[in-house]
Amino acid sequence: MRASLLQIAVDPDETADSRRRRAASLVREQAGSELVILPELWPVGAFAYQQFEQEAEQPTGPTFEAMAEAAKDAEVWLHAGSVVEKADDGTLYNTALVISPTGELAAVYRKIHRFGFDKGEAVMMGAGEDLVTVPLPGALTIGLATCYDLRFPELFRGLVDAGAQALVIPAGWPARRREHWTLLARARAVENQAYVLACGTAGTHAGVEQAGHSIVVDPWGEVLAEAGPGEEVVTVDLDPAKVTTTRDDFPALKDRRLGLPAPAAPRL
Numbered sequence: 001m002r003a004s005l006l007q008i009a010v011d012p013d014e015t016a017d018s019r020r021r022r023a024a025s026l027v028r029e030q031a032g033s034e035l036v037i038l039p040e041l042w043p044v045g046a047f048a049y050q051q052f053e054q055e056a057e058q059p060t061g062p063t064f065e066a067m068a069e070a071a072k073d074a075e076v077w078l079h080a081g082s083v084v085e086k087a088d089d090g091t092l093y094n095t096a097l098v099i100s101p102t103g104e105l106a107a108v109y110r111k112i113h114r115f116g117f118d119k120g121e122a123v124m125m126g127a128g129e130d131l132v133t134v135p136l137p138g139a140l141t142i143g144l145a146t147c148y149d150l151r152f153p154e155l156f157r158g159l160v161d162a163g164a165q166a167l168v169i170p171a172g173w174p175a176r177r178r179e180h181w182t183l184l185a186r187a188r189a190v191e192n193q194a195y196v197l198a199c200g201t202a203g204t205h206a207g208v209e210q211a212g213h214s215i216v217v218d219p220w221g222e223v224l225a226e227a228g229p230g231e232e233v234v235t236v237d238l239d240p241a242k243v244t245t246t247r248d249d250f251p252a253l254k255d256r257r258l259g260l261p262a263p264a265a266p267r268l
């Protein structure tokens with residue numbers, strides 16, 4: 001199963017429409033891949049908080065329209081990264097879109113853990129509540145998470161329990177925390193015995209230099225491919241059987257101790 005990660009640059013000197021056109025043409029160039037992945041909030045930039053309201057769209061808005069055409073032309077499954085979604089009640093969400101090779105909206109995932117503590121998406125956006133997996137026919141079942149979610153292992157265990165074999169994580173990860181990005185991506189792969197495909201952005205916006213370094217890790221924790229800091233396409237071949245063989249040969253997931261009594265209150 002061939003997968004391509006499109007590590008697109010999100011510098012502020014480009015409009016969202018221009019970036020959508022560029023992304024669409026990059027997607028079309030990936031014909032032959034089965035899965036193509038774009039990063040988090042790439043039309044606007046993950047830290048461009050001031051633009052969120054203005055660039056907010058419906059899940060079937062301009063990003064979906066441009067990406068659905070491209071997915072159809074290339075005949076690929078497209079994880080179109082995430083967009084600022086404006087829900088019917090006006091709430092904004094950081095929402096990932098998965099598009100089928102026939103151009104249908106196959107799944108949406110609203111980011112569960114919002115980044116920013118007392119600012120940015122943490123205060124401007126609603127939190128997703130639903131874990132989402134998508135079985136790609138004849139290939140792997142992917143589990144969806146976005147950027148800051150990478151720091152919360154319990155989410156990934158939930159995805160694995162729901163059948164995920166590959167964890168797809170679009171991000172807008174800052175350069176100053178790049179070591180965390182690589183370490184966490186490998187940790188999520190090892191502990192869940194799953195592929196991790198984590199696609200970041202390049203460039204700088206809102207004063208935040210992006211890490212790039214999109215990474216693909218196999219279920220044993222080996223790095224199959226890693227981008228540099230600039231705009232780049234990473235293409236890898238995944239072996240769906242490797243998930244099963246890793247889990248069979250080293251069955252650590254079966255040694256989980258579920259149902260232990262919880263402490264009276266979390267000790268933080």
Ligand SMILES: NC(=O)CC(=O)C(=O)O
Nearest residue numbers: 115147148172173174177
């Ligand atoms: N931007 C994010 O969602 C997450 C992030 O930057 C981090 O360090 O975590």
